Amino acid sequence: MPRRSLYAAAALLVLVFALVPFVPGAPDSYLFFYLFLVFVHIVISQGWNLVAGYTGQISLAQHAFFGIGGYTTAVVSTTLLADGSYYFNPWTLLASGVVAALFAALIGVPLLSKLAGDYFALGTLGFGEIVRVALVKGGSVTGGSFGISISSEPFDTLRPHYWVGLLLAVLATAAVYAISRSRLGLALMAIREDPLAAAASGVDVLLFKVLAFAAGGFMAGIAGGLYAFYVFAVSPGGFLNLNWTLYPILMCVMGGNGTVLGPVLGAFVMTAVFSAANVWLPTAHPIFSGALIILVMLFMPNGILKAQDTRQGVR
């Protein structure tokens, strides 16, 4: 498809999604919630896509940044904005992303300068566990193992969540698209293919790795903030759940890791599968999801979009 009509199709699709809340009865349906969840998953998956798909650094800390984002939103909402003016404050969302990105940069410098490959993955996993313990032991600031509740009083409809989610998903995908076509993206992909050769060609490997890691953390943090506004309560069990790392990985790998639209496609498909399993097989749902992960990996290890994209020479 020529690029111009691709843009047009994407814009039309986004417009259709933006109009869904006006369909009578839609905001109360399960499908509406499903779409909201898809948007959250797209944002967090694009973050991982940037770190692992484009830069080649397997991070297992997406849930940590998601949690940090969620907690930032909760803490800001209950302390600084406790007068009730907080509802969907865009600055709070932004702050969630920034705080998560700061943590990512802070931990990224030592981890990325010293570790690569599996060791980096393990290191990020360790970081996530440290964050979990810190949140549980955080006393009155983080509310211990119960977490923090945000007042759900202003909640009326899921519509604002939906639109913000859609906007963030579009922005995240557009950001990945822009990065993938820029010098920055070229540097990231050079690092993925061969860090030594990239360094020899004048790419500041550590700087770009940390940048990508921080950008990935930023997206996860914002997704966490949005999700906190939806559940009105953050807790170590719900937000520091490893699923928030594993689902994005699954979505990226299934859709096509290191492609712009792979995570989007993966998010739609996998969220549909998980939601369906949740409705029809509530207790056995993770068995089903686990089996599905295994099957996808065995029979489609490269994802849906990857083969096509490499053939066209665009990644």
Added chain:
Amino acid sequence: MFEDLSLRLVGELVVNGVLFGPMYGVAAIGLSLIFGTMRIIFLAQGAMIVLGGYCAYWAFKLLGVDPYVTLVLLTPASLLAGALVYQLLFRRVAALEDKNVSLLIAVGLTFMLESLMSVAWTPDPRSITTGYTATSFVLGGMRISFTRSIGFAIAIAATLVVTLFLRRTLAGKAVRAVSENMVSASLVGIAPHRVNMIAFAVGIALAGVAGCTLAATYTIDPYFGFLLSLKALIALALGGLGNVGGALAGGVLLGMVESTSAYFLPGWSDAVAYTVFLLVLMFRPQGLFVRSLRKV
């Protein structure tokens, strides 16, 4: 008086760590074998251990079989199970450059096992109470639990067996050769799939051993496995990848770090363990117990 007390305290902390640590060590050896041959982190190791623990629990509960008798039967069974897991799940993807794939399969297996166990046997914590569970003996003024000591002995024995297997048998030598250099190993006629399968089988057999000992000593629940996997990874990093004795020592060290930090910083012991883990990964990625510098 105070000096006597603190000395005893230190002694108890050390002994507690030394007795529980080898459990992590045994799990770590399994991970190390699988990582050595296939270069993947088998995250489902912990879930496998818990599954082994449940086998021991139900054998005791329904048939009245002592957990240490189950151990004798479960070890060969889990050896077979390991071979089967490799053939069914990992054979197809073993040669792929993208290690994400095998990592995700292990993750999927963890999900499946955890929820299968929780659906079939409820998420309630279970423990085996035999006539000797509460037994302990006094050594140098310290009370030492009987089941913990047995667990310690079993861990040491398992480590010895694996070491002998790797040093003395042809199959073991093949595993070491593949860990050293996959390409050269296949050039001298070692079949990679067979070696991978052997490493997997031994790794899962160790999970069975660890599971039985765990169930005899501690309380298990279906979701305990992931934490065990992480602890095994820490032990592995402390000891150095591909180093059987080091993995055991890493487990002991981790046990001591945990028991000491649990005493001095209650609730933070996991964070302390992970911090040590990160520091070791960053500054001594070859492990604490390796003298020669091998490039990792």
